[in-house]
Every structure is written in structure tokens, then in C-alpha cells.
Amino acid sequence: MKSLNFARIALGAYLLIFFSYLLGPLVVMSMTAFNSASFPSVSPWACFTFEWYEVLWNDTAIRDGIYYSVIIGLGTVALSVSMGLAASIVLTQVWPRIRSTYYTLIIAPILVPGVVLGISTLVFWDRLGTFLGASDGSAVYSLFHNGIFLTILGQSAFIASYCMLVFVARLQRFDPGLTEAALDLGATHTQAFRKILLPFMRPAIASAAVLAFLASFENYNTTTFTIVKYKTLTTVLAQKVRLGINPSISSLAFIIILLTIFGALVFEAVARNKARKEQIKLGRTEEKKGGILPAFMQGNPAAFGFVLLSFIVIVMVGTAQKYDPSQCKIDVREAKKAEAAARMKELREQRLIQDQSDARQGPDIFGAPKTEPEAGQGSGTGAFGNVFDPGNLSDEKAPKSGTGAFGGVFDPTNLDETAPSE
Amino acid sequence: MTTGVAVDLENVWITFGDFVAVREANVHINGGDFFSFLGPSGCGKTTILRAVSGFLDPSQGNILIGGNNMAGIGPNKRPTALIFQNLALFPLMKIWENISFSMEVAGASAAERRKRADELLDMIALDGQGDKLPSELSGGQKQRVAIARALCANPDVLLLDEPLSALDLKLRQHMRTELREIQQRVGITFIYITHDQGEALTMSDNVAVMKAGIIDQIDTGHTIYDSPSTPFVASFVGENNVFRGKIKEIKGEQALVSTNRSGDLLARITPTQLGKMNVGDDAMMFIRPEALALGKADAASHTTITANVVNEEFEGNVFSVFLEGGGGKSIKMATPNLGQAKISTTGKDLSLHYDANNAVVMPTGELASE
Numbered sequence: 058m059k060s061l062n063f064a065r066i067a068l069g070a071y072l073l074i075f076f077s078y079l080l081g082p083l084v085v086m087s088m089t090a091f092n093s094a095s096f097p098s099v100s101p102w103a104c105f106t107f108e109w110y111e112v113l114w115n116d117t118a119i120r121d122g123i124y125y126s127v128i129i130g131l132g133t134v135a136l137s138v139s140m141g142l143a144a145s146i147v148l149t150q151v152w153p154r155i156r157s158t159y160y161t162l163i164i165a166p167i168l169v170p171g172v173v174l175g176i177s178t179l180v181f182w183d184r185l186g187t188f189l190g191a192s193d194g195s196a197v198y199s200l201f202h203n204g205i206f207l208t209i210l211g212q213s214a215f216i217a218s219y220c221m222l223v224f225v226a227r228l229q230r231f232d233p234g235l236t237e238a239a240l241d242l243g244a245t246h247t248q249a250f251r252k253i254l255l256p257f258m259r260p261a262i263a264s265a266a267v268l269a270f271l272a273s274f275e276n277y278n279t280t281t282f283t284i285v286k287y288k289t290l291t292t293v294l295a296q297k298v299r300l301g302i303n304p305s306i307s308s309l310a311f312i313i314i315l316l317t318i319f320g321a322l323v324f325e326a327v328a329r330n331k332a333r334k335e336q337i338k339l340g341r342t343e344e345k346k347g348g349i350l351p352a353f354m355q356g357n358p359a360a361f362g363f364v365l366l367s368f369i370v371i372v373m374v375g376t377a378q379k380y381d382p383s384q385c386k387i388d389v390r391e392a393k394k395a396e397a398a399a400r401m402k403e404l405r406e407q408r409l410i411q412d413q414s415d416a417r418q419g420p421d422i423f424g425a426p427k428t429e430p431e432a433g434q435g436s437g438t439g440a441f442g443n444v445f446d447p448g449n450l451s452d453e454k455a456p457k458s459g460t461g462a463f464g465g466v467f468d469p470t471n472l473d474e475t476a477p478s479e
Numbered sequence: 480m481t482t483g484v485a486v487d488l489e490n491v492w493i494t495f496g497d498f499v500a501v502r503e504a505n506v507h508i509n510g511g512d513f514f515s516f517l518g519p520s521g522c523g524k525t526t527i528l529r530a531v532s533g534f535l536d537p538s539q540g541n542i543l544i545g546g547n548n549m550a551g552i553g554p555n556k557r558p559t560a561l562i563f564q565n566l567a568l569f570p571l572m573k574i575w576e577n578i579s580f581s582m583e584v585a586g587a588s589a590a591e592r593r594k595r596a597d598e599l600l601d602m603i604a605l606d607g608q609g610d611k612l613p614s615e616l617s618g619g620q621k622q623r624v625a626i627a628r629a630l631c632a633n634p635d636v637l638l639l640d641e642p643l644s645a646l647d648l649k650l651r652q653h654m655r656t657e658l659r660e661i662q663q664r665v666g667i668t669f670i671y672i673t674h675d676q677g678e679a680l681t682m683s684d685n686v687a688v689m690k691a692g693i694i695d696q697i698d699t700g701h702t703i704y705d706s707p708s709t710p711f712v713a714s715f716v717g718e719n720n721v722f723r724g725k726i727k728e729i730k731g732e733q734a735l736v737s738t739n740r741s742g743d744l745l746a747r748i749t750p751t752q753l754g755k756m757n758v759g760d761d762a763m764m765f766i767r768p769e770a771l772a773l774g775k776a777d778a779a780s781h782t783t784i785t786a787n788v789v790n791e792e793f794e795g796n797v798f799s800v801f802l803e804g805g806g807g808k809s810i811k812m813a814t815p816n817l818g819q820a821k822i823s824t825t826g827k828d829l830s831l832h833y834d835a836n837n838a839v840v841m842p843t844g845e846l847a848s849e
Contacts, residue, residue, distance in 0.1 A: 238567035240554045241532055242581040242632050252584070256571050 083314060090307035093386055097304045104385035107377040113305040122293035125205065126274050129289060132209035133216055133273035134266045140213060141220025141265060142258065148221075149228050164222075166215035171278030178211035178283050204285035211283040216272045220265040227261035318366065325359035333357065483511030483668035484545035484558065484635035486531065491540035493526050500526040502692040504540070508670065508685070513662050515671040515679040518689035519715065519847065524672045525564075527689075528638050531670065532561045544636060560629035561638040565645070566621055568613040574624055575600070575609035581632035599627040602661075619650045626661060636668045643678060655681050676716045680704065688712045690845070696751075706839060708751040713765040713839065715847035720771075720810050722764040723843065726756055734840050735781060736764045740806035745781040746838035761843045766833055768799070768813035773822065774832025782838075784831045786810050791821055798822060802829070 089097035093104035113119060144163050151159050166174065182201040191197035200206055231254065239249035255262075277291040284292055294306060486508040493501040500523045508514045516524040529535050531542055533554035542549045549557060560581075569577050576583070578599050579592035587595075593609075600606050603623035605616075613621055622642060629637055639658075643651045659682045662669045673679050679686045680700035687697040688711070696708045707713035714721060724738035734748050734756065746764045748756055756762065774783060786802035789809070793816070800812040800822045812831060814822060822829070 232565065232567060234563050234565060234567040235569060237534060237554070238561070238563060238569070239580065239584070241534075241559070241561045242584065242628070243555045244580070244584040245555060248584045252580075253569060 083310075086307050087311045087314060089304050090311045092304060093382060093389070095303050097302065097307050103389045104382040105380075106382040106386075107380060108382070109304040109308040110377070112303065113308050116305060118288065118293050118297075119290065119305075119309065122288050122290040125284075125287050126290040129205055129208050129212070129280075130270045130273040132205070133212045134269045136209060137213040137217035137220050137269045138262060138265050140217040141269075142224055142262070144217065144221045145224035145228055146254075148225060149231075149233075164218055167218045169215065171215070171276065172282070174214050175211055175279035175282030178207055178214065178279070179285075182207060182210070202285060204283065204287035207283040207285065208280050208287075208289070211279045212273050212276055215279075216269045219272060220269055223261050223265040223268065224258065227258055231257055315366075315370065319363070322359050322363040322366065326357055326363050329357045329359055483509070483666060485510045485543075486514075486636055486668060486670065487541075487543040487546075488527070488531075489541045489543065491527070491530065491537045491542060493523070493530055493535070494538045499692050501530070501537075504694055506687060506694065506697060508668060510545075510668055511666050512684045513659065513669045513671065513682055515673060515683040515686045516689055517673055517676055517679040517686050517716070520674055521691075522689040523692040524689050525640055528561070528640055528670065528672050531636070532559045532638050533557045558635035559638055560632045560634035560636075562625050562629050562640065562642045564640045564642065566625040566642065568621055568625060568628070570613055572613075573609065574605070574611050574613065574616070577613065577624060578609075578628045578631050580628060595631060596627075599631055602630075603627045618646050619654060622646065622654055623657070626658070630661075630665060634667065636670060637662075639669060639671045641673055641675075643673075644675070651678075658682060680716075688716060690715070690847070706749050706751075707765070708749055708841070710763045710765075710841060710844040710846050713763075713841070718768050718811065718813075719765040720768065721846065722766070722808075724762060724764065726758050726760045726762050726840070729756065729758060733835055734762070736762055736840055738764065740808040741784050741804050743781050744784070744838070745835040746840040747836050749839045749841045752841050756840075756842065762840050763843050764838055764840045766838045768811040769797075769815075770833045770837035771810070771812040771831045772814070772833070774830050780832075782833050782835050784810065784833075785828055786831060787827050788822060788829065802831070 085099055086097070088099045090109055091105055091107070092098060092102055093106040093108065094101070148156065148160060148163070186198050186201040189197060191201065235253050235257075236249045239253045240246070244252065275291060277295060280289055281292055281295070288296075297306060486506075488504045488506040491501060491504040492499070504527060516527060518524050526535070530537050531544075531549075533549065533552060533556075536550070544558060554561075569580065572580070575593055575596035578596040579587070582592045582595060596609055597606070600609050603626065605620055605623060605627075608616070608620070613624065616624065625642065626637075643654050643658075646654060655678060658669075662682075671679070671682065680703075683700055685697060686700050686703055688695045688703060690709075690711045696703055696712045698706075703712060703716055707716065710721070713719050722736065722738040722741055722744060724736045724744075726734050727737040727743060728735040729748070732748055732753060733745055736744050736746060738744055744764060746766075771784075784804055786804040786808075788800055789803050790801040792799040792801075795816065797813045797815055798821070800814065802810045802812060804810050810831070812822075
């Protein structure tokens with residue numbers, strides 16, 4: 058009995074750790090999307106704000122990135138689903154002796170690093186263009202050097218293999234006798250394919266399409282080489298991370314998480330509703346009338362969750378229209394200024410003491426941190442030159458001072474509040 | 480109703496690499512016949528069916544349907560419809576769509592298809608079930624849907640590949656009668672593949688018995704049962720007691736066989752071997768269990784075997800009695816259950832009597848393996 062309890066507690070703890078590991082980062086990131094601090098952070102919490110959604114909305118690079126990601130995603134779905142379907146059908150028809158060789162061959166792109174696929178796609182089409190004698194500026198040349206064209210091909214090279222795996226799993230359950238039956242009843246091979254095999258494969262096609270789209274949407278390794286002058290969401294984000302990010306990316310992530318949850322809930326709710334109707338049709342359960350919840354939500358937590366979440370989102374959007382955190386921001390800035398002034402004062406006192414004790418060291422024009430590492434540590438930012446200071450971008454003056462890209466880290470004035478900053 | 484179309488196999492060979500699946504098959508199937516291919520699994524009967532339906536081409540020889548050579552004509556162009564062993568109903572289509580699939584691919588309108596499907600559903604006594612899915616039907620109902628689907632294509636020849644093997648006994652017996660009835664109603668040629676002799680004998684006008692790619696005998700069920708032409712047919716179709724020996728004497732249509740362990744026994748020479756057997760030839764003699772009966776002890780008679788009961792099984796309609804004759808020769812006897820006492824109680828050294836016309840003798844050959 059005691060050991061059973063212990064096992065239970067251990068299991069509970071394990072699940073807690075497991076889910077924190079799984080979902081913790083997502084929760085933290087979602088929270089950063091609502092913090093007014095200009096570097097994504099939860100602590101110290103500045104002000105609750107929706108402003109990053111506005112920043113995101115106005116960020117044309119991200120919008121273009123999403124647009125091209127979707128275009129490329131759709132192209133990749135069309136190409137890799139059809140290639141994967143063809144490959145899987147060939148696998149079932151091919152001469153048994155070469156089947157395993159064929160399988161290895163067709164699965165190989167998954168094992169090839171995406172970087173290699175990307176570079177080789179780029180090089181191959183460039184060489185092919187040269188080989189075909191396409192001159193610079195001709196239609197063929199511009200097609201072979203078009204980022205969208207190349208990315209769709211490059212991604213499909215391995216996403217088609219994923220799709221094939223999905224199709225093979227489904228095809229293994231297909232009775233080839235059905236095709237024979239259709240042929241025997243007078244269908245042509247095309248009709249047998251369209252009316253028998255394709256409807257059977259439909260669920261697999263749907264899941265392969267979703268898989269392909271997601272794989273394409275999140276792909277970076279291959280895309281970064283093949284995209285050339287265009288940008289997809291992943292390449293835009295990568296660039297942003299390299300150049301200093303702000304919580305608008307968190308807000309994008311939050312939107313994506315929300316959409317995912319919505320999608321999952323809708324899928325589950327619809328499936329459960331269908332099952333419920335089926336049960337009613339078969340007369341196994343009675344249709345419940347009355348109650349607080351409408352019929353489609355009864356015994357359907359997914360539908361309930363969906364409605365609840367929709368409600369929350371609507372409330373949030375509504376609040377965002379009215380809510381104005383400017384007063385809070387001013388308060389935070391005041392608090393910061395006070396804090397900075399206090400620190401400055403402290404620093405100066407320290408310097409004064411040091412100057413007195415060590416006459417050889419003259420005053421440094423770049424301010425305290427260079428000579429006073431312990432002071433830098435004191436503000437919690439030393440090693441990275443304050444670039445991660447949640448406060449250093451929220452100060453609206455900082456971006457205007459023309460140092461935005463590197464978070465003002467090289468601005469000699471940004472630590473010295475007493476120096477004139479404009 | 481249409482009168483059936485004849486099917487001919489002319490010197491058909493079907494080989495896969497070195498393996499000969501069908502060897503020199505010459506079969507004439509009359510139009511409107513219910514014709515069965517009977518044989519153990521792996522004897523090539525399904526191969527023949529697939530060749531007739533067009534899924535594979537004979538390596539040699541011709542297949543003629545209604546006098547037309549079918550070489551090079553695909554399964555979708557042949558006037559045949561095949562009912563698969565597993566039925567192969569389209570799982571995602573409703574019953575009526577299944578039935579009218581042949582019309583759909585031919586481009587008929589939905590209303591037309593529905594009308595024809597409903598007619599056929601009426602015929603197979605499944606009216607009102609057209610909107611169900613195949614998974615919602617029972618085994619016997621699926622069976623009938625498969626038949627309706629095949630008939631909807633208006634085939635000249637209906638091919639059935641062991642369609643009853645998946646059903647339970649009662650349903651199988653019921654479907655036998657039903658199939659036969661449908662065949663007589665539509666009047667088209669049925670070619671039926673089975674390893675179940677009961678099915679072949681009850682339904683067929685004619686039966687071809689196959690062994691390892693070779694057709695041993697083609698005849699009516701009755702003739703095959705009573706006058707098998709080879710030891711294989713004799714031992715495969717129904718049960719038989721086999722006695723090996725040599726021909727001692729030939730008297731017209733009958734021969735006296737000197738058996739190895741049971742003395743001299745008299746039997747009828749099977750019709751196909753009449754006049755071809757000589758005194759001194761190795762021979763096999765077959766007596767059906769039900770042809771044996773208890774008789775008077777008469778050692779001098781050539782139609783009496785002496786044996787002791789080893790075991791006795793009560794099967795309801797018959798007693799199956801397993802006996803041991805001279806030299807440990809095992810013999811089976813079947814006696815109808817008419818309320819009598821057990822055979823084993825009647826004592827030792829029983830005399831089993833038979834009518835010489837109910838025993839057949841033929842040259843030695845391969846038996847069907849048990």
C-alpha cells in the first residue's frame with residue numbers, strides 16, 4: 058500500500074516534470090508577448106501590454122515572410138503529396154526483389170542533411186540552366202534562380218519521403234483485390250484509381266498534406282540556401298534573432314500556439330460530435346434534452362474548451378482595443394530612472410573611493426563598466442554589455458538614437474543616464 | 480433471360496517461371512451451365528479462373544468465350560464478372576453504389592443506377608438496405624451483394640472464386656441453394672471454384688476435378704462420385720476405402736482383384752478404363768464406406784471382407800465405424816442411424832458385404848493426400 062502511494066507520487070512528479078519540460082518554454086514565451094519590456098522577458102515584469110501585436114502587425118518583413126511561407130507551403134504540399142503517393146504506389150507494385158533497394162533509395166532524402174539538399178538544389182538548377190544554355194535574363198534562367206521555385210523543389214525532395222511513409226502505412230491495408238474487382242466490373246485503370254484507391258487514401262492524403270505543410274513551414278536548413286532573394290517566416294525570424302529580437306516574435310508564437318490549440322479542439326469536437334450522432338442514430342444513447350449546455354457540447358470537453366477559448370480570445374481582443382498601458386509605462390520609466398539615478402549615485406561614490414585609493418587609474422570616458430566590472434555585475438547585465446537589459450529598449454529614446462540594431466550596446470551613452478543622449 | 484455463353488479452354492498452359500500451374504487444360508463449358516473446378520488448394524483452379532477473367536494470360540493455348548478468342552483482351556473488356564474469395568466489396572461505398580459500380584464506370588446517371596440497384600436488391604432480398612455500408616451487413620448479406628454487383632454488369636459468364644469459404648456451415652448450405660437458384664433464374668454460365676466437394680456436387684451441372692495443374696476428370700457430379708477415373712478423384716471426392724492389389728481375372732465389366740491383405744475382391748472396372756486393363760496389372764480398388772454393410776459370414780464370397788471394430792463414432796445421421804481387416808488394413812464403414820444398437824456390440828470378426836457394382840477398380844495412381 059505504501060509502495061503504491063510512492064509509485065503514484067513518483068508518477069505524478071514525473072508527469073509534472075515531463076509536461077513542464079514540454080510546455081514550460083511555450084508558457085514563458087507566451088507571457089513575454091504581454092510584457093512591455095523590449096527584450097522578451099517575464100521577470101522583471103514591467104507592464105501588461107498588447108503593443109507587441111501592433112508591432113508584429115506593422116512588421117512588413119514578418120508579414121511577407123508568412124506570405125511566402127504559405128505560398129511555398131502550398132506548393133510543397135501539392136508537389137510532395139503527389140510525388141509521395143506515386144512513390145508509395147510504385148513500392149507496392151515494384152518487383153519484390155528490388156523492393157527494399159527502391160525503398161532505401163526513396164527514403165534516403167530524409168537522411169541527407171537539409172543543408173546539403175539546399176545547396177545541391179541551388180547548384181543543380183543553376184548548372185542545369187547553364188547546361189540548357191539559358192542566358193541571363195531569360196525566362197528559364199529567372200525560373201531556375203527563383204527562390205520560391207527552388208525552395209518548393211528543395212523542400213519537396215525530402216518532404217515527399219515523409220509523405221510516402223504516411224501513404225505506405227495506409228496502402229499496406231489496401232486490398233489490391235478491390236482494384237481488380239473494379240477492373241473486372243469494367244472500370245479503366247484510371248477509373249479504378251480515382252474511384253477506389255484515391256477515396257481509400259483520402260485520410261492519408263489529408264494527414265500527409267498537413268505534415269508536408271508544417272514541415273515546409275518550419276523548414277530552415279534547406280530554405281536558407283534556396284530562398285535566394287525572398288524571405289520565409291523562418292528566415293526572417295532567424296535574421297531577427299541574430300540582429301536582436303523583441304517580443305513581437307513572442308506574440309507571433311502565441312498566435313501560432315492559439316491557432317494550433319483551436320485547430321486541435323475543433324478537430325476533436327467535430328469528431329466527438331460525429332461519434333455522438335452516430336450513437337444516437339444507432340439508438341445506443343438517447344438524445345439528451347435540456348440541461349445547461351447546448352447538445353453539441355454535452356459529453357464533449359473539446360467543444361466546451363473551444364467555446365471557452367473563443368470567448369477568452371474575444372474578450373482579450375476587446376480589452377486590447379480599450380486597454381492603454383501608457384500610464385503604467387510612465388510609472389515604470391520613472392521607477393527605472395529613480396533606480397538608475399540611485400545606482401549612479403552609488404557608482405560615483407564608489408569611484409570616488411577608488412580614485413582616492415588608486416591614483417594611477419584615471420577617469421574613463423566610456424563610463425563605469427569598463428573599469429568597474431563589479432558595478433556592471435551589480436546591474437545584472439555585465440557579460441553581455443547590457444544588451445539583455447529589459448529596460449534598455451523600453452526607453453523610447455533608445456531606438457531613435459539610431460542604434461536599434463544592436464540594442465544600443467555600443468552606444469557609449471546608454472549606461473550613463475547623466476550624459477546627454479540626444 | 481439470356482441463354483448462357485459457352486466457355487472453352489483449348490490446350491491451355493499457364494506457367495510461372497519453371498512452375499507449371501496449369502497443364503494442358505482442355506475444357507468445354509456449355510452455355511448456361513453451372514460448372515465447378517474442384518481440387519485441393521494450390522492445384523491451379525484459381526489460376527484458371529484468373530485466366531478466364533483476364534487477370535493473367537495463358538502461356539499457351541486459347542481461352543474462348545462464346546467462341547471469341549480472349550487473347551489480349553483485358554479484364555474490363557471481357558463479358559465476365561468475378562466474385563472474389565473475400566468478396567472485395569468497396570468498403571467506402573454504400574451498398575447501392577457497390578452494386579451499380581459497373582454502371583457508374585460506364586457513365587450511367589445516378590437515378591438509373593439507383594433504379595437498377597434497387598431491382599437487384601429486391602432480387603437478393605435486401606430491399607431497403609441500399610444506403611448501408613458493407614461493414615454494416617452480415618456475411619451472408621455481403622455475399623449476396625457481391626453476387627448482385629457482379630450480375631449488375633450483365634456478364635455472360637459469372638466466375639466465383641470460393642465465395643462461400645468464409646461463411647459458417649449453416650449459411651454455406653443456405654447459400655448453396657440460393658446460388659443455384661439465382662443461376663437458374665438468370666440463366667448465365669457460372670464457373671465455380673471450390674475445394675469443397677459438397678459445394679461442387681450439390682450445385683454443379685458438371686465438375687472438373689484438378690490435381691496439381693492437371694484436370695483429371697470432367698463429368699457430372701454423380702458420375703464423378705460413382706465412377707472416378709483416377710485414384711486421385713476417387714480419394715479426393717468423398718471418402719473411400721482403397722485396396723491395392725493385382726488384377727486376377729476380368730469378367731466383362733468386372734474384375735477380380737487379388738488384394739494385398741483382404742483376399743480376392745470383385746469390383747466394377749471404371750468406365751474410362753474399360754478394356755484397357757489386363758490380368759496381372761497393378762490396380763487400386765475403391766469401396767465407399769456407405770457401400771459396406773454387415774452381412775452373413777461367407778469366406779468364399781468375393782464381395783465380403785472380414786474385420787474387427789476398432790472405434791466407432793456416432794455422427795447423428797450415420798455411425799462411422801473404423802475397422803481393422805486382415806494384416807491391419809484399416810477400413811471405414813458408414814451405416815445410417817436407424818435406431819439400431821452400436822455395431823461394435825455385435826461381436827468380433829464381422830463380415831462386411833458390398834455390391835460389386837458399388838466398388839470400382841482402376842490402374843494404380845496417386846491418391847489425394849489426407
